[in-house]
Amino acid sequence: MKPQELSRRQSKYTARTAPEGERVATSAMIASLDAEGRDTIAAPFGHALVDLAKTREDIVGLTADLSKYTDLHIFAKAYPDRFYQMGMAEAVMISAAAGLAREGFTPFATTYAVFASRRAYDFIIMAIAEENLPVKIVCALPGLTTGYGPSHQATEDLAIMRGMPNLTIIDPCDAVEIDQATRVIADTPGPVYMRLLRGQVPDVLGEYGYQFKLGRAQMIRDGRDVLFVSSGLMTMRTLDAAKALQKDGVDCAVLHVPTIKPLDVQTIIAEASKGGRLVVTAENHSVTGGLGEAVAATLMRAGVHVPFRQIGLPDAFLDAGALPTLHDQYGISVSAVTAAVKSWL
Numbered sequence: 001m002k003p004q005e006l007s008r009r010q011s012k013y014t015a016r017t018a019p020e021g022e023r024v025a026t027s028a029m030i031a032s033l034d035a036e037g038r039d040t041i042a043a044p045f046g047h048a049l050v051d052l053a054k055t056r057e058d059i060v061g062l063t064a065d066l067s068k069y070t071d072l073h074i075f076a077k078a079y080p081d082r083f084y085q086m087g088m089a090e091a092v093m094i095s096a097a098a099g100l101a102r103e104g105f106t107p108f109a110t111t112y113a114v115f116a117s118r119r120a121y122d123f124i125i126m127a128i129a130e131e132n133l134p135v136k137i138v139c140a141l142p143g144l145t146t147g148y149g150p151s152h153q154a155t156e157d158l159a160i161m162r163g164m165p166n167l168t169i170i171d172p173c174d175a176v177e178i179d180q181a182t183r184v185i186a187d188t189p190g191p192v193y194m195r196l197l198r199g200q201v202p203d204v205l206g207e208y209g210y211q212f213k214l215g216r217a218q219m220i221r222d223g224r225d226v227l228f229v230s231s232g233l234m235t236m237r238t239l240d241a242a243k244a245l246q247k248d249g250v251d252c253a254v255l256h257v258p259t260i261k262p263l264d265v266q267t268i269i270a271e272a273s274k275g276g277r278l279v280v281t282a283e284n285h286s287v288t289g290g291l292g293e294a295v296a297a298t299l300m301r302a303g304v305h306v307p308f309r310q311i312g313l314p315d316a317f318l319d320a321g322a323l324p325t326l327h328d329q330y331g332i333s334v335s336a337v338t339a340a341v342k343s344w345l
Contacts, residue, residue, distance in 0.1 A: 040200040041175035045138060046074025048182035049108060053079050059186065060100055062086055062109045064093045070110035070140045071198045090120040097135045098127035106134050106186060113139035113154030113195060117161055124191070129166045132190045138182075142171070142195035142232065143284030144313055144330060149320035155313050159289025161193050162261055168214070169260040170194040171232040171283075171291075175201035177258060180212035188214060195232060204236045205256075217264040219271065223253035226341055227271055230282040231257045231291050234311070234332060238282050241337040250345065253277070263294055269302045278307045278344060284332060287312040309344055311337055 053059040053075065062084040067073040076083040086093040090111055097107035109116075116124070116139045128135045139154070146152045161169055168188060172178045178201060185192045208220055220235065221242060228238040235256045242252035255271050257264065272279050279299075281292035292310035299306065313330050327333040331340060 039203045039206075041179075041203055042200055043071035043074050043198065044175040044178040044201055045182055045196055045198065046071035048179045049075045050078045052183060052186055053082065056106070056186070058104060058106045060084065060105050060107050062093050062097055062100075062107055064088055064090045064111040064115065066111055066140070069112075069198065070138065070196060072108075072110045075108075090115045091123045094120045094123040094135075094137075095127055097137075098123075098131070098133055101128070101133040101135050102131075106136070108136045108138055108186075110138045110140070110196075112141045112152060113143075113157045114141065114152055115139075116193070117154060117157035121160060124167075125164055128191045129164050132166045134188075134190060136185050136192045136194065138194045138196050140196045140198045142197075144318060144326055144332065145197065145233070145284070145323070147321050147323050147326060150317040153318055155286045155318060156289065157195070158260055158283075158285050158291070162289065162294070166190050167261065168192045170214075170258055171260055172197070172212070172258055173232060173235040173256060174204040174206075176203055176205045176210060177212050181214075181258065184212060184214050197233060202236060204239065210256075212258060215259045215262050215264060217255055217257040217259075217267040220254045220256050221252070223251040223277075225250050225277060225345070226252040227274075227277040227279045228252060228254045228282055229257055229268060229271075229279060229291070229295050230254060231260060232284045234282040234284050237332060237334050237337055240334040241341065244334065244338045245341060248342070250341065252341075257291060257295075260291060260294065263298065265298045265302075268295055268298055269304055272299055272304050272306050273302075275306070278309065278341075280309045280311060280341060280344070282311040282332075282337065285312055286315050288315045307344075309340075311340060 060082045061072050061075045063072050064086050065088045067076050097109040100107045116137050142154050170181050172181050230238045238254045245252050281295050283291040287310050292312055
């Protein structure tokens with residue numbers, strides 16, 4: 001069915017400012033990470049969606065009062081008649097997205113990861129996942145990317161969402177991958193949950209000639225001593241940690257796993273089975289129920305016996321505060337990752 005033109009009034013938001021360097025690039029509430037000395041790209045998700053919409057009339061965008069803070073305001077400005085401001089009502093937004101999908105649209109529904117995973121879970125599973133509808137749920141502030149405490153820190157969203165049948169789960173690393181993944185998931189059958197870094201997003205994978213492939217883990221750099229298996233922003237951190245460890249004679253490989261579900265078990269098993277390497281999972285998520293435990297279960301089922309360690313957030317409610325301080329405190333900064341690997345070796 002060809003989608004018909006529909007219109008909604010666009011809401012306006014004001015931007016905020018924050019410190020520079022490897023700090024919060026906007027405010028603590030709408031944080032994205034800007035590594036010092038690294039090129040960044042502004043709002044890669046919003047711009048990718050606008051580009052898609054030029055040739056696809058089925059693309060529509062919905063938000064739960066957070067267009068500015070999920071970069072959907074870029075799309076709203078370009079296509080106001082295909083933008084829906086649902087207010088602070090995540091369940092209503094998900095239900096509306098399900099209805100639009102049934103009428104032939106491809107909805108991109110945006111909010112914070114805590115609100116989609118905690119507040120709207122039942123609506124996602126009953127209205128979208130059970131019906132296998134092509135709704136793309138794109139969520140900012142994944143893991144520890146805000147300093148505003150447990151009400152906004154989605155430290156357990158992957159654990160919550162992994163158990164949902166029919167749902168594809170993506171945790172992109174940087175601006176390059178967000179752009180590529182947005183285009184791929186638009187053509188992916190069924191529902192998708194994608195974590196989002198927003199604002200000024202670092203360009204990390206561009207120098208490696210990276211190309212996102214749904215359901216595939218990819219080796220970004222090889223090494224003989226340590227195998228990092230990482231996702232999301234932690235792939236940025238493990239790449240930087242690998243460079244730091246190289247100076248001390250520790251050779252590290254980085255296997256990037258952007259698709260959390262379905263997990264690329266074949267590649268993970270093959271790389272872990274090469275032997276002689278410490279396998280270290282790294283994720284911007286609780287050590288409970290995320291990538292680390294998924295990889296551990298994969299290796300156990302396959303009978304692969306290797307030294308194994310996890311880097312991730314603790315199974316706890318985290319403090320509020322400045323992100324650089326919190327990342328050091330909870331062990332996901334580059335220096336913390338580097339120190340942890342040295343201690344294990």
